Amino acid sequence: MSFDSDIQGRLETDAKDIIGRYPKPRSALLPLLHLVQSEDGYVSKDGIEFCAQQLGITEAEVTGVATFYTQYKRKPVGEYHVGVCINTLCAVLGGDQIWAELTEHAGVGHDEATEDGRISLERIECNAACDFAPVMMVNWEFYDNMTPEKAKQLVDDLRAGREVLPTRGAESLSTWTEASRVLAGFPDGKANEGVQAGPESLVGLELAKENGWKAP
Amino acid sequence: MEGTMTTLTPVLTRNWDQPDSFTRAAYERNGGYQAVRTALGMNPDDVITAVKDSGLRGRGGAGFPTGMKWGFIPQNSGRPNYLVVNADESEPGTCKDIPLMMADPHVLVEGIIISSFAIRAHHAFIYIRGEVLHVIRRVQQAVTDAYAAGYLGKNILGSGFDLELTVHSGAGAYICGEETALLDSLEGYRGQPRLKPPFPAVAGLYGGPTVINNVESISSVPSIISNGAEWFASMGTEKSQGYGIFSLSGHVTKPGQYEAPLGITLRELLEMAGGIRAGHELKFWTPGGSSTPIFTPEHLDVPLDFESVGAAGSMLGTRALQIFDETTCVLRAVLRWTEFYAHESCGKCTPCREGTYWLKQMLARVENGQGMEDDIGTLNDIADNILGRSFCALGDGATSPIHSSIKYFRDEYLQHIEHGGCPYDPAKSTLWGGVK
DSSP states (O other), X not given: OOOOHHHHHXXXXXXXXXXXXXXXXXXXXXXXXXXXXXXXXXXXXXXXXXXXHHHTOOHHHHHHHXXXXXXXXXXXXXXXXXXXXXXXXXXXIIIHHHHHHHHHHHTOOBTEEOTTSSEEEXXXXXXXXXXXXXXXXXXXXXXXXXXXXXXXXXXXXXXXXXXXXXXXXXXXXXXXXXXXXXXXXXXXXOTTSSOSSOGGGGHHHHHHHHHTOOOO | OOSSOOOOOOXXXXXXXXXXXXXXXXXXXXXXXXXXXXXXXXXXXXXXXXXXXXXOBOTTSSOOBHHHHHHTSOSOSSSOEEEEEEEOOOSTTOOSHHHHHHHOHHHHHHHHHHHHHHHTEEEEEEEEOTTOHHHHHHHHHHHHHHHHTTSSBSSGGGSSOOBEEEEEEOOSOGGGGSHHHHHXXXXXXXXXXXXXXXXXXXXXXXXXXXXXXXXXXXHHHHHHHHHOHHHHHTXXXXXXXXXXXXXXXXXXXXXXXXXXXXXXXXXXXXXXXXXXXXXXXXXXXXXXXXXXXXBOGGGTTSOOSHHHXXXXXXXXTTOEEEEXXXXXOHHHHHHHHHHHHHHHOOSSSHHHHHHHHHHHHHHHHHHTTOOOTHHHHHHHHHHHHHTTTSSXXXXXXXXXXXXXXXXXXXXHHHHHHHHTSOOOOGGGXXXXXXXX
């Protein structure tokens, strides 16, 4: 129980920074949970204890919040956490087939990690990229316009340690714990990487330019 | 068909094709951070009046007049006022705020400064969903750069106005897009909606007067200050003024973002998007996300503004046009949305928690061929007992696909029951399976 003293010290410095962003300390709980997830890869008992200590609330209160939100994991996920959108639009356009073939191929199901700990799979809900359907996410980076073949290749590459870049994201794929740290509010310096917009985001603008259409 | 064809009006999307559009340098090069200089020289009440006069209505789904919302904020409550931006875009089909923040986060930041100044808030928050890592990076950087340039912090541009802006990542919960659930989440609790009244304008974040606005609403504010309320109101219809981003997805030739005056029709948008994918025809569509009742080809000419869509039996919502062709089983679509609502129901109120749980099971039964004719009536009954009886709009939204699909596609329900299963082949609906 409890983090080693050097980890504890490092996290306490971060926690102070997080708490300082808000008028009231309790608001820091969600970023603190992302922070402890960036340490252990999931919300561990140590992580819950740490959040409770920092905010002066009970571990039960922290647990109650952590279990409400799907991004907080209660057991370790893979180094690369792979999401397949199975909400209606993506599902109909091929997300269901991708999910079926991918789980078969990887040998793991929803919220399960491969034995080597490299990848885990999740059925995710709409991720606000419907014009790029079917959509997948790896550590919350966008992989647009997927097919079953591309999905299986993606997972094979990730397991083999080959880099696969997101379609709209950074130029190197962050690990799960690195991504969690950004969510806790600690930038990783990659904001300038990658495209500003995917092709689908620009279709209306391009059409307007071709036709000389403008706002008044 | 009447009058001239509506054309696109890129304002928010105007600079998205510039490779560095997300940087402060690009934003300023394109005229950004000029509106804030104008606004800071105005009386805050005049900024509110300008937004009221523009006719801007909330772009997050409900369509409440933005300026009026700001006007509700009391200026002498003894508690600090807050601005909270709802960047928790999660309504199925909705995909406009995420590309906006990826391509042009500074327009949001500028909108936040102007809006905070208007309502006299000195601390603002961007509550952004946690599942969009790169968008979060872009927003974090925009905020950091705005501080460095003196657009945020103490005495902004020498005006005497102070503003702190905090970027806050959510953690995966659709319900947090509901404004009071968002506040609970931002305060560090489970995201469950609050009883209204009191409304957030009176007692919101930490009990202080709070305005909660959608990303696109706030991002529209700089253009109103720069070009004037009349300019904004010259677009759109009489009661639904201005422009908005229309997001086309699904079985269309060119899915994507189309920024147009409110009141454009799906027929017009489809023509721009190259029509339904080759060899297929439109079967059903959502005008504004999964929580808005579905439409059919008979609604192709309904002007997509708040009043006309409402009069036709649906809601404009977030202009999330999810398009499905004739290969798609409507029950499959509705079942999946219903599973989503059951999954995302926060559990606080019984009609939504229990109702979505039963809807999901009964629909699955019909889709899988074990349904009975009575099930159609029972589905309508359960939905009737959720609609208007739930704590928040999530429950109401869950009933939209049920009621509307039974209204327009009762025969398809009966077909499943009589046929003893689903007559559709899901492979034909996929992007790679629909070629004829």
